[in-house]
Each structure stands twice: as structure tokens, then as C-alpha cells.
Amino acid sequence: MFAPQAGYDRALTIFSPDGRLYQVEYAIETVRRGTLAIGIKCKEGVVLCAEERVRKLQTEGLSQKLFQVDEHIGIAAAGYVPDARIMVDQARVQAQNNRLVYDEPIEVEGIARKLGDMAQQYTQYAGVRPFGVSLIIAGVDNEVPAIFVTDPSGTYLGYDAIAIGGGSDQVNEYLEQKYDIGMSLEQAIALAVESVKKAGEEKAEPKHIKVATIDIKTKKMKQVPDDVVEGYLKASSGEAKPT
Amino acid sequence: MSGIEQYIPGATAVGVVFKDGVVLAAEKRLALGNFIMSKGAKKVFPITEYTGAACAGMIADMQVLVRNVQAIIKMREMELHRPIKPNSVTKLMSVIMFERRMYPLLTQVILGGVGDEASIYVLDPLGSVIPDKYAVIGSGSEIAIGVIESEYKEDMDEKAAKELALKAIKASSQRDSASGDGVDMLVITKQGGREESIVL
Numbered sequence: 001m002f003a004p005q006a007g008y009d010r011a012l013t014i015f016s017p018d019g020r021l022y023q024v025e026y027a028i029e030t031v032r033r034g035t036l037a038i039g040i041k042c043k044e045g046v047v048l049c050a051e052e053r054v055r056k057l058q059t060e061g062l063s064q065k066l067f068q069v070d071e072h073i074g075i076a077a078a079g080y081v082p083d084a085r086i087m088v089d090q091a092r093v094q095a096q097n098n099r100l101v102y103d104e105p106i107e108v109e110g111i112a113r114k115l116g117d118m119a120q121q122y123t124q125y126a127g128v129r130p131f132g133v134s135l136i137i138a139g140v141d142n143e144v145p146a147i148f149v150t151d152p153s154g155t156y157l158g159y160d161a162i163a164i165g166g167g168s169d170q171v172n173e174y175l176e177q178k179y180d181i182g183m184s185l186e187q188a189i190a191l192a193v194e195s196v197k198k199a200g201e202e203k204a205e206p207k208h209i210k211v212a213t214i215d216i217k218t219k220k221m222k223q224v225p226d227d228v229v230e231g232y233l234k235a236s237s238g239e240a241k242p243t
Numbered sequence: 244m245s246g247i248e249q250y251i252p253g254a255t256a257v258g259v260v261f262k263d264g265v266v267l268a269a270e271k272r273l274a275l276g277n278f279i280m281s282k283g284a285k286k287v288f289p290i291t292e293y294t295g296a297a298c299a300g301m302i303a304d305m306q307v308l309v310r311n312v313q314a315i316i317k318m319r320e321m322e323l324h325r326p327i328k329p330n331s332v333t334k335l336m337s338v339i340m341f342e343r344r345m346y347p348l349l350t351q352v353i354l355g356g357v358g359d360e361a362s363i364y365v366l367d368p369l370g371s372v373i374p375d376k377y378a379v380i381g382s383g384s385e386i387a388i389g390v391i392e393s394e395y396k397e398d399m400d401e402k403a404a405k406e407l408a409l410k411a412i413k414a415s416s417q418r419d420s421a422s423g424d425g426v427d428m429l430v431i432t433k434q435g436g437r438e439e440s441i442v443l
Contacts, residue, residue, distance in 0.1 A: 100338070103330045
């Protein structure tokens with residue numbers, strides 16, 4: 001870790017004399033301490049995958065870290081997840097506004113830019129703190145799959161495959177070795193599930209892994225059911241073939 | 244004389260979809276009541292490389308509307324790194340007109356262009372959007388629509404579409420006192436838009 005200069009890491013986001021924004025760097029550290037999220041692009045579409053810490057008696061249901069923004073766009077979050085909900089709310093408004101004003105579905109980059117702009121504003125306004133999340137924004141633009149990642153500084157970048165959150169360094173290395181744009185959606189899901197295991201400190205269980213896909217043909221986000229995820233998990237440990 | 248024609252000039256404007264594009268055309272007369280203010284009014288407007296519009300009604304309102312739409316669409320093209328399709332330009336114009344429904348822009352518009360396919364839309368002053376294969380607006384529209392409706396065919400070529408639009412406007416120029424003094428035409432294909440001016 002770094003030893004910040006006194007007074008430059010308090011409430012106001014201001015430059016330190018050596019040109020750094022400590023509050024933003026701390027927010028990025030929050031993301032590193034969050035749970036893993038993965039996005040993978042392939043020729044048939046995109047896969048979003050999130051690792052979640054679920055308590056034993058917690059009721060199952062919708063994922064806390066996977067969100068649908070529009071029919072054709074989804075978001076996976078890593079970091080301080082309540083912040084992600086606020087950004088997703090804005091993304092949903094932007095997506096519907098684009099349909100209302102321009103009569104066409106918004107592009108994935110459009111959402112990424114909007115959320116990047118929003119994150120940037122919170123590095124500059126007085127009396128606010130930066131967002132503590134990174135988001136993987138994945139979707140299909142007119143049959144072309146796309147993935148973008150935003151971080152607390154407001155930077156957004158496009159990727160073929162990317163992991164954010166805890167253990168993402170190992171997973172990104174793994175993805176760099178294994179990635180192939182020619183994969184099918186099934187192969188991409190398998191790669192995502194396998195990647196979660198690479199990062200996992202705990203034993204990977206289906207209850208902890210949430211997966212969603214967007215097929216370029218249907219252009220619709222679909223959650224992959226837990227029992228199907230379990231099939232992929234078993235297959236990756238050589239127990240059985242995925243269903 | 245105290246009719247509305249003292250303040251809102253009449254006009255004839257037509258739009259025709261053909262095989263690989265659209266033709267937008269309007270005559271050039273600007274008449275307030277019995278007085279011809281101008282013989283060179285321009286009622287056809289290119290908006291982007293692949294979209295354009297023709298109008299009837301208050302020309303000032305249309306000029307302001309087109310400038311607004313052009314500015315917003317230019318910014319959107321820079322954001323999306325691609326040309327904006329006619330349906331998007333139309334919807335934007337419709338939103339601007341609907342937002343001002345209590346103090347409306349007094350203009351009817353035919354907006355057309357080439358995106359995935361050639362298409363035209365008719366907008367009224369409150370911003371309703373109606374897609375069509377051919378359309379006519381303005382005080383001369385009853386005359387012009389008779390010509391277009393009787394001769395329009397789907398998959399016409401550019402030459403036939405231009406001739407049909409011209410014939411319709413010539414007909415309305417003969418019988419509508421608010422229309423005449425030549426024709427402005429905008430032809431839009433995948434290669435972009437081309438403007439022509441025809442002296443009658």
C-alpha cells in the first residue's frame with residue numbers, strides 16, 4: 001500500500017501535490033476487495049458471470065450483482081454493490097430515453113459512456129464520494145456483441161473478455177491464455193465458470209455463481225438457471241458433461 | 244381579408260420512396276394572402292448526408308426546427324461513429340415538436356432518407372409520425388395527391404420517381420394559388436443526397 005500525504009485523502013476529492021486523487025484510488029481499492037465478476041464476448045453473444053457470497057439461510061432469487069439494463073444489455077458489478085444499483089437505475093433510464101427520443105435500442109458503448117460520465121462527476125463535485133464499483137456492461141448492438149468496463153475514476157474501456165473484483169488478476173491471466181473469439185456461448189459459459197474456480201478462495205458452489213447470457217440472434221438477456229450452472233461446474237471438475 | 248393564409252403561407256411538398264432512395268420536392272412560392280412575398284423560398288432541407296425534409300407552413304419555424312435537429316444529430320453521429328437512420332431523425336424531430344405542443348411550430352414535414360432501407364415519414368405540427376411510401380402536404384396537397392396516387396408504383400427507379408414528384412407539383416402549381424414559381428428537389432440514395440432546382 002501507499003502512504004498518503006496528510007490531508008489529501010479526506011472528504012474532498014482534490015489533487016495531492018504529486019497529482020493523485022486518493023479518494024478515487026481508495027474507491028478502486030474497494031473494487032479490488034469486492035467479489036469477482038466476469039464478462040466474455042464470443043461469436044454467438046456475450047456471457048456475464050458474478051461470484052456472490054450467499055449466506056446459508058439467505059433466500060435465493062435474483063442475483064445481487066447481475067442486472068438487466070434493457071432487453072439486450074446487462075451489467076455485472078464488483079465492489080460496493082449498493083452503488084451499482086444507483087448506476088444501473090441511471091443506465092435503465094438512459095436506455096429507455098434512447099428508445100423514446102431516437103426510436104432505436106441504445107448501444108452498449110452509450111451505456112458505458114453515460115455511466116463513465118456519472119462516475120467522473122463524482123470525482124469532481126464537492127461533498128460527494130466516488131462510486132465504489134466497477135461495472136461490466138455487456139450486450140448486443142445490432143448482432144454485434146460488445147463488452148465495456150467502467151471504474152470509479154470514470155474510465156471506460158472495451159474488452160473481449162475481462163474480470164473485475166477480487167482475484168481478477170489471476171482470472172485475467174487465465175482468460176488471456178484461454179480466450180478465443182470463435183467460442184460458442186456454451187464454451188464461453190464453461191470458460192466463465194472455470195475462471196471463477198481459478199480465483200476462488202472458497203469452494204465454488206452453484207449457489208455462489210450467477211450467469212447470464214445475451215445471444216446475438218435473440219438479442220435478449222437470459223439468466224442461466226442454477227442447475228445448468230451446476231452442470232458446467234461438474235463438467236469443469238471432470239464429473240459429468242454439461243446439460 | 245383576415246384568414247389564416249395572411250400569416251401562414253401555403254405550399255405543396257411531396258415525398259416519394261423509390262427502389263434505392265427517396266425524392267423530396269417542394270415548390271418555391273411564399274405567398275401571404277394574395278401577395279407573393281418571394282419566388283425563391285426554399286422548402287426542401289438536407290439534414291444529414293442520408294436524410295432530408297420538405298415542409299409546408301411557417302418557413303421560419305421549419306428553419307429553426309431543422310437547425311436544431313441538425314445540431315443534435317451531428318453530436319449523435321460523433322458519439323456513435325455512424326450515420327443516423329431516418330427513423331431516429333424523425334423521432335427526434337417528433338419529440339421536439341411534441342414538447343412544444345402548447346406553443347407549436349406551425350409546420351408540416353415530410354422527412355425521408357436512406358438507412359437500412361429508403362423510407363419517408365409525415366409529421367404534423369404536434370409531432371405525430373406516420374410512415375408511408377409516398378406523401379403530400381400543404382395547401383396544394385389535394386391536387387398533388389391525385390397525381391401521385393394514380394401513378395405511384397413500388398420499386399420505381401430514380402428517374403420515374405423524380406418525374407412523378409415533378410408532375411404532382413406542376414399540377415398543384417397550376418391550380419393552387421399559393422404554390423408555384425419552380426421546384427426544389429432533394430434526391431437521397433445510398434450515395435448521399437443531391438439537390439436540384441427546376442424552373443417551370
